[in-house]
Amino acid sequence: xxxxxxxxxxxxxxxxxxxxxxxxxxxxxxxxxxxxxxxxxxxxxxxxxxxxxxxxxxxxxxxxxxxxxxxxxxxxxxxxxxxxxxxxxxxxxxxxxxxxxxxxxxxxxxxxxxxxxxxxxxxxxxxxxxxxxxxxxxxxxxxxxxxxxxxxxxxxxxxxxxxxxxxxxxxxxxxxxxxxxxxxxxxxxxxxxxxxxxxxxxxxxxxxxxxxxxxxxxxxxxxxxxxxxxxxxxxxxxxxxxxxxxxxxxxxxxxxxxxxxxxxxxxxxxxxxxxxxxxxxxxxxxxxxxxxxxxxxxxxxxxxxxxxxxxxxxxxxxxxxxxxxxxxxxxxxxxxxxxxxxxxxxxxxxxxxxxxxxxxxxxxxxxxxxxxxxxxxxxxxxxxxxxxxxxxxxxxxxxxxxxxxxxxxxxxxxxxxxxxxxxxxxxxxxxxxxxxxxxxxxxxxxxxxxxxxxxxxxxxxxxxxxxxxxxxxxxxxxxxxxxxxxxxxxxxxxxxxxxxxxxxxxxxxxxxxxxxxxxxxxxxxxxxxxxxxxxxxxxxxxxxxxxxxxxxxxxxxxxxxxxxxxxxxxxxxxxxxxxxxxxxxxxxxxxxxxxxxxxxxxxxxxxxxxxxxxxxxxxxxxxxxxxxxxxxxxxxxxxxxxxxxxxxxxxxxxxxxxxxxxxxxxxxxxxxxxxxxxxxxxxxxxxxxxxxxxxxxxxxxxxxxxxxxxxxxxxxxxxxxxxxxxxxxxxxxxxxxxxxxxxxxxxxxxxxxxxxxxxxxxxxxxxxxxxxxxxxxxxxxxxxxxxxxxxxxxxxxxxxxxxxxxxxxxxxxxxxxxxxxxxxxxxxxxxxxxxxxxxxxxxxxxxxxxxxxxxxxxxxxxxxxxxxxxxxxxxxxxxxxxxxxxxxxxxxxxxxxxxxxxxxxxxxxxxx
RNA sequence: GCCGGGAUGGCGGAAUGGUAGACGCGACGGACUCAAAAUCCGUUGCCCGCAAGGGCGUGCGGGUUCGAGUCCCGCUCCCGGUACCA
Numbered sequence: 001x002x003x004x005x006x007x008x009x010x011x012x013x014x015x016x017x018x019x020x021x022x023x024x025x026x027x028x029x030x031x032x033x034x035x036x037x038x039x040x041x042x043x044x045x046x047x048x049x050x051x052x053x054x055x056x057x058x059x060x061x062x063x064x065x066x067x068x069x070x071x072x073x074x075x076x077x078x079x080x081x082x083x084x085x086x087x088x089x090x091x092x093x094x095x096x097x098x099x100x101x102x103x104x105x106x107x108x109x110x111x112x113x114x115x116x117x118x119x120x121x122x123x124x125x126x127x128x129x130x131x132x133x134x135x136x137x138x139x140x141x142x143x144x145x146x147x148x149x150x151x152x153x154x155x156x157x158x159x160x161x162x163x164x165x166x167x168x169x170x171x172x173x174x175x176x177x178x179x180x181x182x183x184x185x186x187x188x189x190x191x192x193x194x195x196x197x198x199x200x201x202x203x204x205x206x207x208x209x210x211x212x213x214x215x216x217x218x219x220x221x222x223x224x225x226x227x228x229x230x231x232x233x234x235x236x237x238x239x240x241x242x243x244x245x246x247x248x249x250x251x252x253x254x255x256x257x258x259x260x261x262x263x264x265x266x267x268x269x270x271x272x273x274x275x276x277x278x279x280x281x282x283x284x285x286x287x288x289x290x291x292x293x294x295x296x297x298x299x300x301x302x303x304x305x306x307x308x309x310x311x312x313x314x315x316x317x318x319x320x321x322x323x324x325x326x327x328x329x330x331x332x333x334x335x336x337x338x339x340x341x342x343x344x345x346x347x348x349x350x351x352x353x354x355x356x357x358x359x360x361x362x363x364x365x366x367x368x369x370x371x372x373x374x375x376x377x378x379x380x381x382x383x384x385x386x387x388x389x390x391x392x393x394x395x396x397x398x399x400x401x402x403x404x405x406x407x408x409x410x411x412x413x414x415x416x417x418x419x420x421x422x423x424x425x426x427x428x429x430x431x432x433x434x435x436x437x438x439x440x441x442x443x444x445x446x447x448x449x450x451x452x453x454x455x456x457x458x459x460x461x462x463x464x465x466x467x468x469x470x471x472x473x474x475x476x477x478x479x480x481x482x483x484x485x486x487x488x489x490x491x492x493x494x495x496x497x498x499x500x501x502x503x504x505x506x507x508x509x510x511x512x513x514x515x516x517x518x519x520x521x522x523x524x525x526x527x528x529x530x531x532x533x534x535x536x537x538x539x540x541x542x543x544x545x546x547x548x549x550x551x552x553x554x555x556x557x558x559x560x561x562x563x564x565x566x567x568x569x570x571x572x573x574x575x576x577x578x579x580x581x582x583x584x585x586x587x588x589x590x591x592x593x594x595x596x597x598x599x600x601x602x603x604x605x606x607x608x609x610x611x612x613x614x615x616x617x618x619x620x621x622x623x624x625x626x627x628x629x630x631x632x633x634x635x636x637x638x639x640x641x642x643x644x645x646x647x648x649x650x651x652x653x654x655x656x657x658x659x660x661x662x663x664x665x666x667x668x669x670x671x672x673x674x675x676x677x678x679x680x681x682x683x684x685x686x687x688x689x690x691x692x693x694x695x696x697x698x699x700x701x702x703x704x705x706x707x708x709x710x711x712x713x714x715x716x717x718x719x720x721x722x723x724x725x726x727x728x729x730x731x732x733x734x735x736x737x738x739x740x741x742x743x744x745x746x747x748x749x750x751x752x753x754x755x756x757x758x759x760x761x762x763x764x765x766x767x768x769x770x771x772x773x774x775x776x777x778x779x780x781x782x783x784x785x786x787x788x789x790x791x792x793x794x795x796x797x798x799x800x801x802x803x804x805x806x807x808x809x810x811x812x813x814x815x816x817x818x819x820x821x822x823x824x825x826x827x828x829x830x831x832x833x834x835x836x837x838x839x840x841x842x843x844x845x846x847x848x849x850x851x852x853x854x855x856x857x858x859x860x861x862x863x864x865x866x867x868x869x870x871x872x873x874x875x876x877x878x879x880x881x882x883x884x885x886x887x888x889x890x891x892x893x894x895x896x897x898x899x900x901x902x903x904x905x906x907x908x909x910x911x912x
Numbered sequence: 913g914c915c916g917g918g919a920u921g922g923c924g925g926a927a928u929g930g931u932a933g934a935c936g937c938g939a940c941g942g943a944c945u946c947a948a949a950a951u952c953c954g955u956u957g958c959c960c961g962c963a964a965g966g967g968c969g970u971g972c973g974g975g976u977u978c979g980a981g982u983c984c985c986g987c988u989c990c991c992g993g994u995a996c997c998a
Binding site: 215219322325330710719855857 | 917
């Protein structure tokens with residue numbers, strides 16, 4: 001008998017599969033298809049354990065589907081534009097393309113070591129001109145269709161660096177490079193009109209997506225129903241406002257405009273101008289950090305202007321305040337302090353009037369002076385003229401009778417209209433970056449904009465960029481920037497590039513014809529493969545990638561980009577209806593693998609004893625001298641629990657205590673202390689990264705795959721445990737030994753039981769793989785391993801039964817551990833690859849038990865368990881239960897009131 | 913605050929309203945070994961008991977049910993998302 005040597009067999013089979021083209025997928029209308037996609041990685045340089053965790057179970061599912069008889073397409077690619085490549089370019093003066101392609105090369109071979117069935121001939125790389133040509137083409141089509149447009153957006157602008165920064169490049173209101181302040185500035189940008197699809201994106205009909213993702217997208221879109229009401233300034237300018245509570249209009253005692261609102265200048269009284277402009281300046285300079293620090297204390301200034309409330313003609317003051325956002329609704333609100341918490345706080349701070357218009361149920365009528373807080377509950381309308389007496393409920397929109405009545409009144413009196421507002425903003429797709437797809441437009445001298453003609457696509461990124469100075473290298477590159485318009489006049493190219501999320505919004509289509517020349521994808525391929533049947537990846541993409549790709553698909557559908565595909569479908573007798581509304585039918589998200597749990601810091605504490613607890617004056621990590629020395633086992637706020645010997649000492653750490661953590665520079669605080677079992681994300685700086693290559697070298701890819709599928713609840717993830725992996729390795733070694741041991745040639749007396757276990761395992765594993773329940777699938781296979789080990793060498797099973805049982809083990813394990821099963825498959829004399837073999841068929845009769853354990857309960861508590869024939873009747877089961885001495889002992893003097901029989905499971909005797 | 917998810921042995925985790933803790937890790941005891949590793953056998957939710965056996969037990973408090981980890985009501989805590997959203 002040979003020993004299991006994963007290194008050799010894995011290398012051998014990966015090369016062999018590659019040479020045989022085992023995983024090439026091609027259209028075959030005679031077979032059912034399964035299109036599985038797992039999110040493409042960013043080529044950061046190294047594959048980490050998270051990639052394995054996401055990709056290898058997805059691979060197992062694709063393999064399972066293939067063995068079930070589906071023609072499976074499972075492609076892979078790279079999301080290759082992005083900031084890290086720019087940073088590398090700036091730091092090392094290498095071209096981002098060079099850096100990126102080198103990383104891709106490296107990561108490809110690492111991904112290959114996983115042994116996945118990726119069809120590499122369909123690989124797409126988003127920074128390849130052959131790919132981004134089509135990203136540009138999509139932009140052009142969207143622009144023509146009015147789905148792309150130019151508008152203004154607030155961006156993080158660094159006056160020092162003269163550049164726009166991404167949110168992650170801004171730390172504490174300052175840029176990460178030189179630490180100078182960053183301000184919010186309105187700038188011209190390219191947008192995609194995703195809000196046109198807001199309503200359609202709220203519907204998840206016909207797709208199987210996880211509830212958390214649906215909820216996040218729904219929240220993100222943020223649909224709210226109400227009315228748009230037009231207030232007028234005393235000068236006659238219209239100030240439309242959106243409100244979800246038009247029923248409280250009679251209680252509007254002032255208005256608030258966003259500081260950036262267009263009308264601020266014209267409504268401001270002469271004597272208020274200086275104060276107002278000062279406030280506007282301050283608001284523009286406020287960073288994210290300031291806003292958070294302020295903890296929603298409301299500030300604002302009176303413009304001195306007044307507006308007319310359209311429902312009662314009252315003249316009310318107009319203020320500006322930064323709690324009103326320019327980007328939401330109309331950038332102006334009517335303030336109803338009696339029934340809105342923010343307006344209430346603002347009114348109280350600045351002494352503005354408060355007029356209640358809802359009389360709370362079962363309470364005395366409130367007055368503006370007596371209210372302690374805004375009232376937002378149910379009641380009856382008051383002080384509201386024609387609407388007085390209308391009931392107010394907690395319902396939203398027209399479902400609330402008071403809101404419905406108010407909308408009707410507004411429409412009848414021409415003061416406003418029913419309206420729906422969304423939180424979702426249009427998608428800003430331009431980036432002030434150079435490592436992204438160029439946007440295919442040119443700016444004419446006369447200010448006009450031209451789309452680059454299709455036959456000139458792609459607009460290629462230049463090779464000879466200078467990354468060393470500040471600002472955009474594309475802007476400085478004359479050869480790129482200067483061009484001519486269609487009429488020959490001088491023009492400049494757009495120097496912004498496309499958001500990388502745009503490139504990843506349509507990549508699942510490029511796999512369907514990666515070298516197709518006349519369209520972004522091949523309709524012949526798309527007709528067969530679309531839509532994606534299963535999509536797997538991280539849930540962190542809920543509101544970005546996963547929403548953008550839905551939008552993209554819907555837009556493509558509406559622009560007729562699937563028309564040719566639909567024709568091919570019809571020609572093959574497939575109804576295209578509903579196939580282009582959503583990109584992915586089924587979505588599943590894996591969780592995240594976190595760093596391994598580690599011991600807490602060893603701390604030395606100086607301090608004084610105050611009763612049972614200590615009060616620290618100094619805490620030193622790794623210190624050797626102090627009043628209390630031990631391992632930090634828990635920290636809650638500033639209370640430490642320190643294990644000293646066998647007991648736990650409680651230590652309070654006041655603010656003035658000195659904390660010293662040698663590993664962390666600068667002044668330390670109590671929250672930086674690391675306590676026992678604390679789990680953190682993996683990162684190089686924390687030193688808790690698990691390197692999959694090391695694991696593959698030590699145990700083999702099959703073991704890593706099996707362990708990752710076994711040791712976690714896949715959708716939840718959790719901390720890595722370096723000890724547990726040996727369980728998966730022992731399991732595969734046992735499989736190896738079973739697969740290479742001589743066949744049993746026993747009596748056959750154990751055949752029936754073995755065959756039963758075999759078919760029960762087939763049913764379980766099939767169900768678990770279908771439902772992404774990897775851990776229970778592997779557990780079922782381990783149980784089956786235990787069963788096989790319990791009969792091997794005992795001489796109780798016949799040769800055919802044994803061979804059949806081992807064959808089934810290999811087939812069921814093949815999706816999880818593809819190499820070892822392939823090797824054993826060949827060694828055992830099978831023809832062809834195990835990965836092309838048919839999934840074992842389940843035989844219900846073979847799986848049936850003939851003896852079952854009947855659980856006997858008395859008043860719902862288990863009192864006995866007896867073995868009975870599986871075919872036992874209800875009456876027999878009842879009789880057997882009542883005959884049990886243990887049941888009889890419990891029944892005792894009592895009266896049996898009823899007996900509940902659950903066939904095949906239990907009998908519950910109910911005693912008085 | 914709002915939305916979503918969760919809480920089960922020392923740990924990861926199993927359980928269509930019907931035997932709670934499958935499977936694995938770890939730990940403990942034993943075998944093999946000069947020894948260690950590896951391997952094999954056994955034990956392993958907690959409490960009482962020499963044992964037979966008994967009691968308790970799925971974050972907390974109620975409820976529905978013959979029967980609740982699972983369903984309902986009310987909480988607590990943890991994780992994720994989001995947040996002056998009018």
